[in-house]
Amino acid sequence: MHTWHWHNWEGLPYLTCNLLKPWSHGFFTQQFWPRLPNELTQALQPAASAYRLKQVHGNTVLTPQEVDDHVNTSDDDLALADGLISQQPLQAVWVASADCTPVLIGDVKTGQVAALHAGWRGTAAKIIPEAIMRMRSHGSSLADLRVAMGPAIAGEVYQVSVEVAAEIGSSIIPDDDLEKIVDTLHDLPNSPLLRDIEPGKVRLDVRRVNVLQLEQLGISLEQIAIAPYCTFQTPEHFFSYRREREKKVQWSGIVSGSK
Incomplete structure (x- = not known):
């Protein structure tokens, strides 16, 4: 098992994972709200530029x-996307x-890192495989990648419709038949689906689906x-949109290293 550690910055708690030890990184808690990444980067590596x-x-x-190019050529303050991959140190x-x-993903050989937001929609659209494909085009090898998934809603409390389960399931099970996909998901060892007493509903472990996508790419546990x-x-420690229905967030970040 990989170990997770609590740290403090200015008296407030954030999490790190020993798998990402080569990089300054953190999964920050709601206690940091409403601070933004340019400030939170000070906790990780003050010399780094925040994106x-x-x-x-x-x-x-x-x-x-690409983020800079977008911001410089449009009226937007931020680019629309759900993942970032570094190009150089810091x-x-x-x-x-x-x-x-x-x-958060790091490459132990190149020092390159990625940060991704993988909700059920992003997972259904295979954001982690997309990011890894880009990292490979920048010289990464699968064996050198380290992937840490931070705090998220757990399967046992995440109720979704069978349709949502089938949509996300189709990212790992190539089938057009909704019922077949859901049945196949239920039959998987350590299934990402749990049964729900409400008709037409299941409980979904999104992180488990992401793990299955990674395994299909050839990344080991x-x-x-x-x-x-x-x-x-x-x-x-954490905001939950399901619990509070408030538009509040916690931030997770990682700083690229040198080759």
């Missing part, structure tokens, strides 16, 4: 250069989440860590 996005529940992954890439899965915290069930 963030306007997240839209898609699978677009951008580089800092780039801090950040995502916000409030039940969706924050995913030793390269993946999942935070032992559920945003919905840990109100003392």
